Amino acid sequence: MKILILNGNPHGDTGSIDPYVDHLVEKIKSAGHDVTIITLRDHKISPCIGCFHCWIKTPGICSINDDARDITRQFIAADHVILASPLMMGFPSHLLKNAMDRNICIVHPHLEEVDGEVHHKKRYDRYPVISLLLEKEADTDEEDIDILKDIFRRQAVNMWSSVGFVHFTESPFEEIIHAITVH
Amino acid sequence: MRLLFINASPRGKKSNTGILMQHFIRGFLETPDNTCEVEYLVKYKNNLNALTEKFSAWDNVIIGFPLYVDAMPGSVKAFMEALAPLKGRKDLPALGFMIQCGFPETAHLRFVAKYCEKFSRRIGCRFLGCILKGGCEGLDVQPTFLTEKYFSLFGMLGLDFGKTGKIDEDILTKLARPEHLSAENMAMVVPFINQALWDAQMEKNGVLNLSFDRPLMP
Numbered sequence: 001m002k003i004l005i006l007n008g009n010p011h012g013d014t015g016s017i018d019p020y021v022d023h024l025v026e027k028i029k030s031a032g033h034d035v036t037i038i039t040l041r042d043h044k045i046s047p048c049i050g051c052f053h054c055w056i057k058t059p060g061i062c063s064i065n066d067d068a069r070d071i072t073r074q075f076i077a078a079d080h081v082i083l084a085s086p087l088m089m090g091f092p093s094h095l096l097k098n099a100m101d102r103n104i105c106i107v108h109p110h111l112e113e114v115d116g117e118v119h120h121k122k123r124y125d126r127y128p129v130i131s132l133l134l135e136k137e138a139d140t141d142e143e144d145i146d147i148l149k150d151i152f153r154r155q156a157v158n159m160w161s162s163v164g165f166v167h168f169t170e171s172p173f174e175e176i177i178h179a180i181t182v183h
Numbered sequence: 184m185r186l187l188f189i190n191a192s193p194r195g196k197k198s199n200t201g202i203l204m205q206h207f208i209r210g211f212l213e214t215p216d217n218t219c220e221v222e223y224l225v226k227y228k229n230n231l232n233a234l235t236e237k238f239s240a241w242d243n244v245i246i247g248f249p250l251y252v253d254a255m256p257g258s259v260k261a262f263m264e265a266l267a268p269l270k271g272r273k274d275l276p277a278l279g280f281m282i283q284c285g286f287p288e289t290a291h292l293r294f295v296a297k298y299c300e301k302f303s304r305r306i307g308c309r310f311l312g313c314i315l316k317g318g319c320e321g322l323d324v325q326p327t328f329l330t331e332k333y334f335s336l337f338g339m340l341g342l343d344f345g346k347t348g349k350i351d352e353d354i355l356t357k358l359a360r361p362e363h364l365s366a367e368n369m370a371m372v373v374p375f376i377n378q379a380l381w382d383a384q385m386e387k388n389g390v391l392n393l394s395f396d397r398p399l400m401p
């Protein structure tokens with residue numbers, strides 16, 4: 001399986017995300033998968049400016065020519081994308097969100113009904129499974145986790161993905177490897 | 184009353200957030216002695232701390248933004264992270280949000296609204312509420328018969344907020360319709376938006392035939 005990890009940790013030298021991801025990469029390789037890691041803080045990913053050129057001027061291509069274009073290319077080519085980030089004010093980092101926003105070119109502007117709600121049509125035939133790997137803050141509680149999961153589930157529907165797992169850096173690696181394998 | 188309105192749309196001044204904000208502020212300023220200042224987040228993108236400092240100098244702050252992939256845009260999240268150091272300070276403003284989105288149903292906005300409420304609690308601001316409105320893409324080209332009703336509701340919300348310091352629940356309920364689309368509505372609205380909003384723009388740009396292109400195909 002082709003696994004892509006987007007590491008949205010803004011600070012490499014602190015917290016548990018970077019060491020966890022490094023270790024996880026080794027485990028994923030040992031399980032026989034092909035894994036690529038992109039550390040977002042080392043790349044230029046401007047925030048989306050809402051121009052919609054990726055829908056109405058150059059269908060499928062964002063108007064901003066920076067590193068996000070290649071990240072989107074790798075996103076759509078992967079079987080499973082793991083979005084890794086520390087929680088910051090109860091939500092993954094702005095680095096990760098900017099990368100997700102820049103991905104809207106992988107769907108089509110047309111609306112269609114999905115389970116009784118309006119969503120976008122597909123542009124590609126297949127989309128990766130998406131998962132979250134998070135580091136908790138000191139004050140993270142159940143309510144935060146519920147809000148996060150609800151939003152993440154909706155993001156997956158909107159991007160024609162399904163949710164693989166939501167795990168924290170305190171989870172044993174085996175659980176993640178298992179979750180990757182069953183999806 | 185003093186209000187700081189932060190228009191946090193990545194589109195800056197020319198935004199749907201801006202259009203709705205103007206109607207709200209128009210109502211708000213009808214009460215004598217009320218004052219309102221508007222700031223644009225895009226102006227501060229390389230200097231978020233300057234906006235953070237302004238934030239704590241007001242009694243009331245409303246942050247307006249569009250829904251991006253079921254949540255706040257990344258640039259708005261960056262601002263929320265920049266506010267983290269204010270956590271627990273005694274001089275924080277009461278905080279509200281105005282969130283609108285492209286899809287017609289309010290259901291899409293409920294979860295980010297929960298996040299915003301939790302954000303207010305986490306940082307220690309009294310929470311004013313979330314003003315939610317779907318169906319807002321292309322507000323400047325939507326026919327008047329569609330927009331006039333909710334523009335006036337935004338004016339009423341602003342007026343009421345300017346008098347009472349509260350965001351009126353009844354008006355929010357009216358604005359929130361439709362929470363979901365009925366099957367008949369769905370069958371009407373979807374082809375209309377696809378044609379009038381999207382195909383029309385692609386046609387104008389001469390790319391309608393490329394509409395389903397897959398330039399990043401592996």
Ligand SMILES: Cc1cc2nc3c(=O)[nH]c(=O)nc-3n(C[C@H](O)[C@H](O)[C@H](O)COP(=O)(O)O)c2cc1C
Pocket residue numbers: 048049050051052101102104158192193194197198199200201248249250251252253254283284285286287291319320321
């Ligand atoms: C990157 C991106 C992601 C979006 N995601 C959503 C979404 O998940 N749901 C939705 O209803 N609208 C979505 N929209 C549409 C915007 O919310 C809508 O166009 C809004 O009116 C823009 O407001 P503004 O002009 O104030 O920036 C998205 C737009 C962009 C550019």
